[in-house]
Amino acid sequence: MSEPIPNAPILSAEDVHVEFEARRGDGRARAVDGVNLDIAPGEIVALVGESGCGKTTLARTLLGLEKPTSGRVLHRGIPLAYTSKALKRFRRDVQLVLQDPSGSLNPRHTVYDAVAEGLRIHGDVPDERERVADALSRAGLRPPERFFLRFPHELSGGQRQRVVIAGALVLEPNVIVADEPVASLDASVRGEILALLLRLRDELGLAALVVTHDLGLAWNIADRVAVMYLGRIVETGPVEKILTAPEHPYTQALLSVLPEAPGAPVVLQGEPPDPTRIPAGCRFHVRCPVLASGAAAAAGVDGRCRGDDPGVLAGGTAIQVACHYARTVSSPDGPSDGPAAAARP
Amino acid sequence: MSLLEVKDLTVTYRASTSAASPEKRGSAGAGDVPAVRGVSFTLDAGQKLGLAGESGCGKSTMALALLRLLPKTAHLTGEIRFDGEDLLTMSWGRLRAVRWAGASIVFQGAMHSLNAVQRIGAQIGEPIRLHSPKVGDAEIRRRVGELLEHVGLPARRADAYPHELSGGQRQRVMIAMALACDPQLIVADEPTTALDVMIQAQILTLIESLVAEQGISLLMISHDLSVLADTCDRLAIMYAGRIVEEGPAATVFGAARHPYGQALAAAFPRIGDPASRRRLQGLAGDPPDPADLPAGCSFHPRCAVRLGHCDLVDPSLWPTAGREVPDDGESHKGKGNRPAGDGTRAACVRVLPDDGLSLVEKESA
Numbered sequence: 067m068s069e070p071i072p073n074a075p076i077l078s079a080e081d082v083h084v085e086f087e088a089r090r091g092d093g094r095a096r097a098v099d100g101v102n103l104d105i106a107p108g109e110i111v112a113l114v115g116e117s118g119c120g121k122t123t124l125a126r127t128l129l130g131l132e133k134p135t136s137g138r139v140l141h142r143g144i145p146l147a148y149t150s151k152a153l154k155r156f157r158r159d160v161q162l163v164l165q166d167p168s169g170s171l172n173p174r175h176t177v178y179d180a181v182a183e184g185l186r187i188h189g190d191v192p193d194e195r196e197r198v199a200d201a202l203s204r205a206g207l208r209p210p211e212r213f214f215l216r217f218p219h220e221l222s223g224g225q226r227q228r229v230v231i232a233g234a235l236v237l238e239p240n241v242i243v244a245d246e247p248v249a250s251l252d253a254s255v256r257g258e259i260l261a262l263l264l265r266l267r268d269e270l271g272l273a274a275l276v277v278t279h280d281l282g283l284a285w286n287i288a289d290r291v292a293v294m295y296l297g298r299i300v301e302t303g304p305v306e307k308i309l310t311a312p313e314h315p316y317t318q319a320l321l322s323v324l325p326e327a328p329g330a331p332v333v334l335q336g337e338p339p340d341p342t343r344i345p346a347g348c349r350f351h352v353r354c355p356v357l358a359s360g361a362a363a364a365a366g367v368d369g370r371c372r373g374d375d376p377g378v379l380a381g382g383t384a385i386q387v388a389c390h391y392a393r394t395v396s397s398p399d400g401p402s403d404g405p406a407a408a409a410r411p
Numbered sequence: 412m413s414l415l416e417v418k419d420l421t422v423t424y425r426a427s428t429s430a431a432s433p434e435k436r437g438s439a440g441a442g443d444v445p446a447v448r449g450v451s452f453t454l455d456a457g458q459k460l461g462l463a464g465e466s467g468c469g470k471s472t473m474a475l476a477l478l479r480l481l482p483k484t485a486h487l488t489g490e491i492r493f494d495g496e497d498l499l500t501m502s503w504g505r506l507r508a509v510r511w512a513g514a515s516i517v518f519q520g521a522m523h524s525l526n527a528v529q530r531i532g533a534q535i536g537e538p539i540r541l542h543s544p545k546v547g548d549a550e551i552r553r554r555v556g557e558l559l560e561h562v563g564l565p566a567r568r569a570d571a572y573p574h575e576l577s578g579g580q581r582q583r584v585m586i587a588m589a590l591a592c593d594p595q596l597i598v599a600d601e602p603t604t605a606l607d608v609m610i611q612a613q614i615l616t617l618i619e620s621l622v623a624e625q626g627i628s629l630l631m632i633s634h635d636l637s638v639l640a641d642t643c644d645r646l647a648i649m650y651a652g653r654i655v656e657e658g659p660a661a662t663v664f665g666a667a668r669h670p671y672g673q674a675l676a677a678a679f680p681r682i683g684d685p686a687s688r689r690r691l692q693g694l695a696g697d698p699p700d701p702a703d704l705p706a707g708c709s710f711h712p713r714c715a716v717r718l719g720h721c722d723l724v725d726p727s728l729w730p731t732a733g734r735e736v737p738d739d740g741e742s743h744k745g746k747g748n749r750p751a752g753d754g755t756r757a758a759c760v761r762v763l764p765d766d767g768l769s770l771v772e773k774e775s776a
């Protein structure tokens with residue numbers, strides 16, 4: 067077995083594809099259709115995009131819960147092995163925090179049992195009590211003993227989400243993958259949970275992939291953001307850049323419809339697109355306002371919008387955008403493939 | 412005259428059905444839940460009022476009370492005047508006429524509550540049929556088709572079953588149903604919660620244009636203050652069954668005076684604003700149990716700027732004068748003192764003359 071590679075990202079997706087047999091025999095759904103993504107130690111990455119774009123599928127694949135149809139997941143530079151033993155070891159380092167805390171806690175288990183469960187699966191029983199107490203207090207439930215014997219219905223929504231987080235922390239992972247960690251919570255509680263994620267990063271160096279359709283959440287806590295559309299990451303880079311000066315027309319539309327956004331909202335019509343029928347060329351072209359307005363034609367890229375796939379973006383931390391128009395207008399010497407030149411078409 | 416006038420409304424859920432018997436009314440028993448505790452507001456024709464507050468503060472209870480749709484265990488007092496008529500004393504026959512045609516409601520989580528085995532066209536046609544029994548089938552079909560197109564769905568989707576529609580489409584169906592009898596008022600309880608940003612934007616633009624085109628009044632409920640601030644003219648913030656702040660939407664969202672209103676507004680990030688980047692203040696503590704409210708100002712256990720007498724006085728809504736409630740200076744910057752009389756009211760001793768100390772004396776006298 068190979069040794070972990072120093073300085074490697076703690077978790078990576080390498081050209082990951084995940085396909086499902088679609089319902090009603092509609093062919094295959096390409097839920098994740100070519101994704102490279104790296105999460106460095108201590109980094110908080112937000113994965114954003116509209117419902118059905120493949121965020122949860124990608125997150126589950128990174129956790130080893132779903133096997134990629136092609137491509138691979140790397141843990142500290144080493145390809146994930148899908149044996150139960152290897153996965154168990156992997157889970158100590160990479161933990162999942164689920165959306166909806168009421169759904170992920172058993173109503174008949176006390177807080178103590180809910181948190182201890184992870185340890186017991188791994189057979190670490192000796193200092194169980196201390197470790198449960200420690201996880202609870204790191205999740206901000208203090209003094210922990212006061213919560214040991216409570217049942218989920220005796221907790222507030224924020225406290226329940228903290229218990230779920232404590233359950234993930236008890237194994238002392240280095241990364242957590244959180245799927246919509248605050249979607250079902252009140253505004254006032256939301257701040258509390260996000261502050262907790264930031265504190266865990268600052269104090270323990272915990273890295274996180276936060277899956278959400280809430281761009282405000284990315285602004286609140288993430289270092290980097292990856293915007294996903296119909297199975298692909300279409301724009302990625304530091305939060306300050308991507309959320310204040312987005313270049314992909316899809317990212318621009320997502321930001322424009324936020325209640326606080328300046329300017330006229332670009333409301334994309336129609337339902338989120340269908341992964342069994344991914345359009346040829348740029349997958350966004352059928353809804354793209356830049357193409358519809360004629361701006362893409364004026365820049366001479368409309369043919370490529372309809373005919374050429376802008377390609378899969380590379381991993382790493384660089385600013386990248388999968389859009390012919392953005393690559394043309396933002397580069398002073400005319401059309402080029404920009405930072406993603408190395409990407410496969 | 413206002414279209415809707417609510418005066419001192421209270422709603423108490425009785426611990427058991429038997430406790431709701433007439434002889435027990437008026438006396439709060441053990442286990443009773445005072446979900447709405449004296450709410451007053453008015454809504455003019457064509458006006459849009461947003462109602463925000465955290466889970467359990469009584470928003471849905473209030474919405475249901477407006478149409479008298481609460482369960483039998485709920486005991487109401489106060490006045491709800493709709494177009495001049497008191498809804499609380501109205502006969503059932505008259506009430507039926509007002510529902511749908513006067514005021515209609517889009518229920519919270521309603522998109523999950525469509526009848527799974529009935530085509531959506533039939534469900535949209537139902538209120539029309541109930542309301543105008545003489546209207547024929549063909550006319551109802553025509554009207555349903557029109558309503559569907561109005562909310563951006565092709566008329567032929569009338570034949571679809573709910574499971575064939577996405578969440579956003581089902582929410583449109585609920586809105587079509589609410590519009591079926593040309594109401595003057597629509598109450599929308601969390602119409603976009605759980606929908607993603609793009610679908611939310613579609614639904615909100617739809618509601619806004621319908622309200623503007625037809626001069627409908629709107630009472631919109633959400634826990635997302637930023638959505639309400641964007642859609643509504645005025646905003647009311649509820650805490651523990653009361654309105655604690657009310658005023659023009661931009662003022663309440665941008666420069667709330669009640670410490671709870673401030674905490675709620677601060678919970679929504681403004682993208683691009685460095686103040687909300689990696690700096691989060693959640694509101695510590697939990698919403699109070701309505702059956703066991705703290706004494707004095709019910710917000711005092713969680714209030715960062717409470718005064719010594721806040722557990723003694725229970726402030727009511729008061730016009731805000733030119734004084735600022737102290738805060739950390741980061742989240743609500745730059746608004747400065749505003750003159751009294753912009754129509755903002757807050758229920759906090761800090762907006763009262765002399766911090767409400769005179770009330771302490773009165774109450775202890």
Ligand SMILES: Nc1ncnc2c1ncn2[C@@H]1O[C@H](COP(=O)(O)OP(=O)(O)OP(=O)(O)O)[C@@H](O)[C@H]1O
Pocket residue numbers: 086087088089095097115116117118119120121122123124279341
């Ligand atoms: N087990 C499955 N079988 C078939 N199709 C699936 C399966 N899981 C997901 N899909 C499809 O894959 C696509 C991506 O789904 P996914 O749950 O990853 O989206 P998401 O971005 O997490 O959406 P949301 O924001 O609504 O949670 C969807 O079209 C979905 O219907």
Ligand SMILES: Nc1ncnc2c1ncn2[C@@H]1O[C@H](COP(=O)(O)OP(=O)(O)OP(=O)(O)O)[C@@H](O)[C@H]1O
Pocket residue numbers: 424444446464465466467468469470471472473482484519634701
């Ligand atoms: N039928 C009922 N019987 C008894 N108590 C009830 C009933 N319905 C609601 N309550 C209680 O009344 C209070 C107010 O509930 P309500 O549903 O009005 O809150 P809300 O502000 O709409 O919350 P949310 O944002 O979660 O929808 C809560 O404490 C709730 O538990």
Ligand code: SF4
Pocket residue numbers: 314315316348349350351352354355356357362370371372376388389390391392
């Ligand atoms: S490549 Fe063309 S169609 Fe695709 S997002 Fe860019 S401008 Fe729009």
Ligand code: SF4
Pocket residue numbers: 669670671708709710711712714715716717718721726758759760761
């Ligand atoms: S009355 Fe006192 S406790 Fe209540 S909100 Fe105002 S300052 Fe805070």
Ligand SMILES: [Mg+2]
Pocket residue numbers: 121122123245
């Ligand atoms: Mg998901």
Ligand SMILES: [Mg+2]
Pocket residue numbers: 470471472519600
């Ligand atoms: Mg409600």
